[in-house]
Amino acid sequence: MTTTTYHRQSADTESQAAEERARALSVVDRICGPLDEATHRAGRLLEAHAAALAWVRETTGHYPSPRPVADAIRQAAASLRDGSDERDPGEVLSAVAAEALAAYLAAPS
């Protein structure tokens, strides 16, 4: 394969991928509507909640998260849902997860 042919095929592949991505996003927009700030906020909270659970799982090496730790994360996430608390969900929930896991591990079994 010549260098010119390789570059043309590579450009074609990139162009095809971009077209597919645009088509997928248009399907998503039709089904869900475009992203707005409120949607971003809801998404950041969901992602932060899942990330906090994943951190606990990676730290303990067990799935699922210990129930008291999962409950603490869920309660903290609930307090962030209405939007009145504008702190970063990722920072809040990772701190809650670390604190709750430390308390869980320190508690006598």
Add this chain to the structure above:
Amino acid sequence: MSGYVLDDLALVAGLSNLAGEQPRRGMSWLIHAAVSEGRALDVPALCLAEAATARRSIAAHVADLVASAPPGTVAVGALVRDADLDALLGSNPALDWGPTHAALHALATGHPIVTLRPDRYKEVAVDVVPL
């Protein structure tokens, strides 16, 4: 790759306006993240069947997403009899088939279940994220 298991209640709440704006926004973000960032969305077949009973258009929406998202990103998962299914049925006989199938996929993948009602999994050893 990070990802989520979507149960029947999440599908109905997130792909209709039956449960208000917050769940719809959460689902919208999950789907956008799947298409643009490759986050896995796992839809157990029995959850899709339950959701489509409540709102028929949901099956078409999910099929459109499977067909247009990056390959493998959005997937409808089969129910297969294995040791996990037997154990789950044995320990949670009262759990409906939708949440049972969601729990099976969560156990197999290590992903959290996204649901409108986390309390339905209180007797099951899975991670749950409310929509």
